Amino acid sequence: MRPERRRALALAAVVLLITRPLAAEETYRWTDHFTTPVEFFRIWWSAAQSTPVRDHIVTLSADQTALAFVLDGDRTLRVDFDAGRLLIDGHLAGRYPAGGALEVSWRQLVSDAARHRTAAVVTSLHQWQPAGLSAEESILAALIHQRTAELGAPSPVAASPKALPQAAPGGLTIPLNDLSDAARLEPLLRRASREAGPDLAVTVPGGEARLGRYSLGSGATLHGPLLVIGGNAEIFGTLDGNLATVDGDIIVHRGATITGDVLAVGGDVNSEGGDIRGEIRTLRGAAAPAAVPEAEGAPASALATALRRAAGLAGILTSLLVLGMSAVLFAKQPLEIVSDTIAHSFARSFVVGVLGQIMLVPTFGMLVVGLILSVAGILLVPFVVVVYLLLAVLAIVGGGLAMAHAAGEIWTRRRMATGMLVGSPNSYRYLWLGLGVPAALWSAWILFGWVPLAGSLMLGLAVLVSWLLLTVGFGATLLSRGGLREGFAGRVLPAESLTDEYLWATPQFGVPAAKRPGSRTPPPLP
Amino acid sequence: MMGSLPGATGRSVRAALTALLVAAPLHGQGMQQASAARQLFDQTSLHATVSFAAGTVILKPAASGMLYRMTADFDPLRFVPVSKYDGAAQSVSLGIQPTGQGGITVSSRAHLAQSATIELSREVPLVLDLNLGAAEATADLGGLRLKRVSMATAGSKAVVRFSQVNPGRCDSLVVNAGAAEVTLESLGNSRCQWIRLGGGAGGVNLDLSGAWAAEARVRVSVAVGRVKLTIPKDLGVELTLEQFLSSFEPKGFVRNGKVWQTPGYAQATHRIAVNLSTTVGGVNVTWVP
Numbered sequence: 001m002r003p004e005r006r007r008a009l010a011l012a013a014v015v016l017l018i019t020r021p022l023a024a025e026e027t028y029r030w031t032d033h034f035t036t037p038v039e040f041f042r043i044w045w046s047a048a049q050s051t052p053v054r055d056h057i058v059t060l061s062a063d064q065t066a067l068a069f070v071l072d073g074d075r076t077l078r079v080d081f082d083a084g085r086l087l088i089d090g091h092l093a094g095r096y097p098a099g100g101a102l103e104v105s106w107r108q109l110v111s112d113a114a115r116h117r118t119a120a121v122v123t124s125l126h127q128w129q130p131a132g133l134s135a136e137e138s139i140l141a142a143l144i145h146q147r148t149a150e151l152g153a154p155s156p157v158a159a160s161p162k163a164l165p166q167a168a169p170g171g172l173t174i175p176l177n178d179l180s181d182a183a184r185l186e187p188l189l190r191r192a193s194r195e196a197g198p199d200l201a202v203t204v205p206g207g208e209a210r211l212g213r214y215s216l217g218s219g220a221t222l223h224g225p226l227l228v229i230g231g232n233a234e235i236f237g238t239l240d241g242n243l244a245t246v247d248g249d250i251i252v253h254r255g256a257t258i259t260g261d262v263l264a265v266g267g268d269v270n271s272e273g274g275d276i277r278g279e280i281r282t283l284r285g286a287a288a289p290a291a292v293p294e295a296e297g298a299p300a301s302a303l304a305t306a307l308r309r310a311a312g313l314a315g316i317l318t319s320l321l322v323l324g325m326s327a328v329l330f331a332k333q334p335l336e337i338v339s340d341t342i343a344h345s346f347a348r349s350f351v352v353g354v355l356g357q358i359m360l361v362p363t364f365g366m367l368v369v370g371l372i373l374s375v376a377g378i379l380l381v382p383f384v385v386v387v388y389l390l391l392a393v394l395a396i397v398g399g400g401l402a403m404a405h406a407a408g409e410i411w412t413r414r415r416m417a418t419g420m421l422v423g424s425p426n427s428y429r430y431l432w433l434g435l436g437v438p439a440a441l442w443s444a445w446i447l448f449g450w451v452p453l454a455g456s457l458m459l460g461l462a463v464l465v466s467w468l469l470l471t472v473g474f475g476a477t478l479l480s481r482g483g484l485r486e487g488f489a490g491r492v493l494p495a496e497s498l499t500d501e502y503l504w505a506t507p508q509f510g511v512p513a514a515k516r517p518g519s520r521t522p523p524p525l526p
Numbered sequence: 527m528m529g530s531l532p533g534a535t536g537r538s539v540r541a542a543l544t545a546l547l548v549a550a551p552l553h554g555q556g557m558q559q560a561s562a563a564r565q566l567f568d569q570t571s572l573h574a575t576v577s578f579a580a581g582t583v584i585l586k587p588a589a590s591g592m593l594y595r596m597t598a599d600f601d602p603l604r605f606v607p608v609s610k611y612d613g614a615a616q617s618v619s620l621g622i623q624p625t626g627q628g629g630i631t632v633s634s635r636a637h638l639a640q641s642a643t644i645e646l647s648r649e650v651p652l653v654l655d656l657n658l659g660a661a662e663a664t665a666d667l668g669g670l671r672l673k674r675v676s677m678a679t680a681g682s683k684a685v686v687r688f689s690q691v692n693p694g695r696c697d698s699l700v701v702n703a704g705a706a707e708v709t710l711e712s713l714g715n716s717r718c719q720w721i722r723l724g725g726g727a728g729g730v731n732l733d734l735s736g737a738w739a740a741e742a743r744v745r746v747s748v749a750v751g752r753v754k755l756t757i758p759k760d761l762g763v764e765l766t767l768e769q770f771l772s773s774f775e776p777k778g779f780v781r782n783g784k785v786w787q788t789p790g791y792a793q794a795t796h797r798i799a800v801n802l803s804t805t806v807g808g809v810n811v812t813w814v815p
Contacts, residue, residue: 180610182560182607183602269561269563275565275567276565277565277567279562279564279611280564280565281560281561281562281563281609282561283558283560284559284560285557285599285602372750378806
């Protein structure tokens with residue numbers, strides 16, 4: 001259908017749907033006047049590109065005639081004629097006259113669909129041209145065509161159910177003897193589903209793998225674990241072992257028995273009166289990057305872990321950089337004072353930092369207990385708890401940033417002292433450079449953390465250095481009272497050095513004590 | 527603002543912002559749904575241990591023919607669903623536990639709201655252990671054949687409801703709450719003989735209504751928080767108070783030595799001994815028909 005004609009049809013549909021008298025119908029709701037046109041437009045324009053169909057489901061009853069398609073990617077598309085209402089994916093798209101040409105034709109189509117394969121059903125739907133429709137029915141028929149236009153040819157999985165050959169040594173092996181750790185099995189099962197096709201080979205130790213729909217007959221007994229990929233597993237007989245499906249449901253019919261566990265990844269387990277003696281598990285949704293080993297013991301596992309850790313490190317460093325830049329912008333002086341405190345009193349800052357960490361919790365406890373015992377201070381407890389925790393976090397994080405600032409500043413000044421050209425020696429640069437120290441250590445661990453002993457040593461070193469830097473920063477924050485005690489770091493010159501005497505008299509600094517005026521040390525004998 | 531920064535610094539800031547934009551989607555992660563269930567065959571009892579680290583957990587009776595069922599939405603980056611059944615011991619461990627792996631999850635809070643619904647059979651005698659971390663719990667244990675219940679929670683809120691009478695006989699119900707507000711509703715339907723509720727900081731709502739089977743003892747210890755008692759008028763309650771900095775309005779009680787008793791305590795069909803210990807807070811009593 002041409003776009004111009006589609007739009008004209010849509011406009012006509014809106015007018016019809018809004019003005020159509022609905023009050024006489026039992027299911028009428030006044031909001032339908034507003035929601036139906038909206039849903040109509042949404043459905044009209046939501047048709048996507050061609051999507052392979054895996055399966056179809058037919059529902060037939062006196063009032064309801066529905067055809068649902070199971071699409072790739074765990075999606076479904078359902079067209080439902082339900083007591084005068086046309087529902088598409090559960091949303092009201094319009095209303096049709098009961099017993100009219102549209103409903104009769106649709107019922108015929110759906111009845112035929114129950115007897116045919118999915119590919120034939122999709123073709124029939126695309127070719128469906130009901131005759132004798134009223135204007136309203138024509139619009140709804142066009143809407144159904146529009147919405148189902150995305151249904152493409154059935155995926156190879158649905159088209160060719162078959163037993164899968166065993167994989168070559170080193171190929172895809174999925175052990176199904178223990179289904180208790182579904183999160184571990186999921187990546188392997190997802191991989192099998194992704195690679196589903198004519199060349200797929202999967203080894204299930206002690207059992208077998210099937211591609212596409214699988215049905216175990218009522219008189220049949222199958223031993224060993226069974227894997228079904230990309231289709232439903234319908235059990236009418238006895239399965240002596242575990243059963244796993246990926247992108248398909250498990251349906252256990254009355255009289256059927258599964259002696260082991262069952263697992264459906266990307267599907268459901270429906271027991272329609274059958275017995276499942278073991279655990280029934282399902283798993284849906286996004287897989288965790290942390291648990292995405294391509295195969296057991298494969299190098300990709302280390303790569304996935306490294307990527308996850310790298311993302312974590314990038315996130316932390318970025319957060320610290322943003323915080324540090326904010327500190328430079330809005331609290332530059334306290335940051336520089338704490339930084340200078342570190343530079344001038346490194347060891348002292350470390351000792352105070354260790355003591356501060358030891359005293360952090362007891363101080364907090366004493367503070368809270370003291371407030372409770374004072375009775376009047378009980379009301380302050382919640383505020384004090386919040387403020388104390390905030391201050392502690394601020395002191396540790398701020399101290400760490402100041403430590404980075406100090407490290408960057410020292411390194412930059414040393415380079416400048418050697419005559420090297422440094423771009424812009426400012427606080428932003430100091431922070432960037434200073435954070436590079438722990439970043440380098442953690443990066444080394446990320447790259448080589450998978451090496452058995454070296455990885456542990458690198459992790460230990462990174463943790464130790466990070467703790468050391470944070471401790472020094474924390475201690476310097478305490479010593480300089482959060483950067484408010486300017487004189488501590490020696491950043492501010494004493495008052496006497498700013499007198500006029502400083503300009504002409506003997507310098508107070510850099511002169512041996514014995515030569516200072518007023519020194520009690522006698523001058524050396526001539 | 528970035529435009530005013532020096533060249534190298536500006537480049538650094540832009541690089542940092544780029545890294546931020548790259549890192550966010552790299553580690554963005556959706557939720558996963560998992561379920562675990564087992565049909566009821568010849569099991570004669572069940573010892574269920576439910577561990578839930580963070581989120582919202584709902585407990586309720588299972589449909590007929592099911593021994594247990596758990597459905598859970600969880601953050602797969604940090605948590606993993608647990609369902610371990612031991613046929614010999616007739617015990618099961620259910621819940622969501624941390625994987626112990628770190629990482630940064632960039633997503634909305636609502637997107638990461640973990641939840642689990644756990645259903646347990648009402649057809650077999652049940653021993654229930656609940657270990658809830660930072661979880662908000664709502665448990666309707668009505669109709670379950672409870673033999674023993676213990677619950678530990680550090681979360682913000684826990685509601686334990688006995689909407690129906692326990693068909694069995696319960697030895698004990700023990701609830702330990704850290705900083706949670708704990709509500710026990712229709713406690714009489716639990717048919718527990720010994721009930722103990724310990725709380726650190728948080729309110730406690732204790733509803734003593736329901737069909738008590740026999741005499742029972744209730745002990746409530748709260749460090750900081752308010753205790754609200756709901757008492758049916760026809761129930762015989764003997765209240766022993768241990769207070770430090772808390773208030774108590776004894777309206778409706780009759781003093782008998784060191785204890786407070788409801789009127790007609792000696793003649794009451796069901797008599798409950800309540801020992802209430804509070805350090806800081808108050809005790810409110812509500813009478814219901």
